[in-house]
Amino acid sequence: MHGPEPGPGEGMGRAVLRGGSVLAAGTLVERLARFARNVVLARIIAPDQFGLMAIVLAAIALFEALTEVGVSQAVIQNRRGHTPEFLNVAWWINVVRGVAIFAIAAPLSPLIADFYGEPALGPVLAVAFSTMVFTGLMSPKVYALQRQFRFGASVAITQGSGLLGTALTLVLGVLWQNVWALVLGTVFEAFVRFVLSFLLCPIRPTFRIDRESWRDLFAFTKGMFGLAFMTFVVAQADVFVLGRLVSAETLGLYAMAVTLAMFPLTLFSKVVQPLVVPILAAFQDTPDALRATYLRLERLIWLFGLPMAATMAVAAAPLLTLVYGPPYAAAAAPFAVIGVYTVVYMASMVSFSVYLAMARPELQRSFTLLRALLLVVSIYPLSLTYGPVGASSAMLGALVLAMVLQVANLRRIIGLRARAYLGTLGGGLVAAALVGALTAALGLLNLPVLTLAGLSVVPLLAVWGLLLFRERHEVRALRRRGGGAAASDR
Template sequence: MNLIRIFDRAKVFIGVLVSGDALRVRTMRGGAWLGMGSIAEQAVRFARNMLLARILAPGAFGTMAIVISSASLVDMLTDVGVRAAIIQNPRGSETAYLNASWWIGLGRSIFSYSIIFAMAPWIAHFYDRPELSGLLRVALLSVLFNGAMSPRSALAQREMKLGRWAAITNGGGICGVILTVALSFYMRNVWALAIGYSGENAFRLLLSYVLCPGLPLRHFDRNSARELLMFSRGIFGLAPLNLIISRADIFVLGRLYPLAALGLYTMAVALVTTPSIFCTNMLGQTLMPALSTIQEDAHRLNRVLLEVTSWLLLIGMPAAVFIFLSAPSLLRLAYGARYIAAAGPLSVASVVVFLTVLNSVPTIVLFAKGYPALHRHSVVVSAVAMLVVVYPACRILGPVGGQVAALLATSFGYLIQLILLRSVTGLNLFRYGAALVLPTLGSVAMLIIVLGGRRLGLVVRPSTDIAFCAASCLIPFALCAAVRLRSSNRAHILYASKATESAAAR
């Protein structure tokens, strides 16, 4: 019976999509292209990591983590939001505007690379790693390649031809991964990672001119440039703050501990951060357009927020507990025995990622309501907490301290954002907290099953441990999902009846 109901609801949902307006259909189709492209790229990256973990020393990944983090810091500090401006501005498709944006983007890339080139010896001296200087200068050629992409490539996003954009971004990423793997077999050192990293954007540059042809003109329209720079002021600050939250641990650990330890840490955390980025991106691409259409209806916003959060809790909490319990086995199976040393950071990172995905929903609601400044407040709180806590945590707790600091920073930002959201939509925090009850009970049941099974000696190998933890996760999840579906159906029926009564009263 439940399967029939689910099938009927799926038919209705698909019917709405098919019969909906052109914008909705294009949005869903574009989201599907982006989703498929992202899944393909991340799958290839995961396979690359599994392979390279057995070819390269952990220190190579630690060195590359410092290279990418240092470059990201400079790159984000000079970000002017060229691509976002093209998508947002009504004149974005005009040749003069595209041309001005290309020259500004290229100039910004040259400026960023010049800073990186000049700072490279200083960064190498700071970490006492002379090889960092050359690696930074080679790997961050990617900044120049990114700035020189076809001026018309942003139109693929603006016009919602997202299949073409996925081919450029994800296709370039996959080509770069293949190049990295090929070079690793030949070079067997960190230079393969550095060249492959810059190669990703080199392939994107090439694909952008193949799929979105159009050379920039020499003419530079000052009015268009002025509009673009005015837009960039509104988004300034968020990227560097988010970078502090996500990369401060790398800077500190790279200074305090050997690069091999940093490499183990980076690869372990990557197991969960990659799915997190995918989930938050997909939530943003699907929820943002929908919530923007009902931004004036606070009751409906809160209802959607609670519904989505309930399902994220129901799916995410058992998944986080699964990773927390099976971290050593996952690392051994994915990367090899030497990576088991990073089980602690992976366990804590699973909780950090879980909170990050949960926090993305209130963030989307604030943006849909037109209050990005309130989100900035929560990001500032998280960044300050990270800066205060990360060094002592890493110093006292070792590499796991990096994720402990991230957990504290994420938790503070999450709580602040919920309080701010309450002032905007009138969110009932008690009802929000009540959504925790069901997944918490399921996760506790999972803990009892797994720990009891280990106590009885039922698990002897990593593969068996992972399978046992996964089964222990699925059973409570299935029971909780059935309860949640029933309560959700009752809530939808009640809401529909109230809406009908309200319409009849009018």
């Protein structure tokens, strides 16, 4: 467990590259498997069953968010996070939390089902809530390894369980063709993740609670308290509101479109985000270097993300038809909106990582609260009037405003100037305009839908290829910048 921290200079750069490569490869395989599963299941399971599953996942997320205090982030951020004493305290907090959530949530399943007018949801929810017990039992040692950019075990645990859960879901989906296949696959995945975590990252829990570790964890989690719930509100409000206003079929179409639109964000959160916090944490005592690294990360996100959002907006209907089938083209408009939301969310996650790197997560709370309040005020009337388009637009509007204020606050924290941040957007906007124009031109050729969908990604891939070649030196410089601060993390 007590593996060496990455050394200074290029040593950390190599660690970042190795860790990122392992994480990217494992995540890509697992997420592509999930993508293929959705492609198959969308053609054999009715959309209303996906609508029910969307409510199930939202309910799980609600109860998790109510008690989330950021233990995993504390393990990564704290310099003592790898010690047995610290991990023991972290494990017990997660176990108590998971068991308590299940004990409270499971008996409430019938009430939730009645709220949505779906009696069949009761037993489904009761079974689904068991995932929180298995999540709480996971070994926190996997998070400690992330600080050292050692992602091999994390990939095997997360992606391995994901692949096994995906396989079971696919088999059960073919056999049963209902929501139970989706739920049991999710529960099985959580169980396998717990087992693998102790096989590959074992710890020895004891009843002895180290006071210093407890104080460190409590100090960090106190700053995190409430953030997860507010984040949940801004991430799942659309499902909760639409679940009451539209049919299960419409919700299912919307939920699957959102899943596809947020596929890049899922990859980002699994591959890039675990690297961002440790990299920025290396500069927690040097604001100038932290600011420069943050700006470089944001520039790369906008540069590659905005052209992708342009493709998703212009070719929404053909892409949904290609992936899920013709019925899902009805969700083209919200798909386009969520495509933009995805890119803005990536940029916002990097901004939040600055606060995590400085062990000041409470600085994010006011922006998340503002975003949640904006959604509470706007999402119901917009959803009532415009349906899924209104819901997705409310989410995007709240995120953009909160992001603007978040960036403005970084001026006080790390001396970030508005002009410097706006400069990170220029290249991405130009690339997005070019990709959008080329993709729109293809739409004028009156091609078959599937052909148009295939050709619509060509402009994006071409621009990405040029950008990757042009930005290769910038990526290397970012790695060197990370390596140069490694000594401060030792």
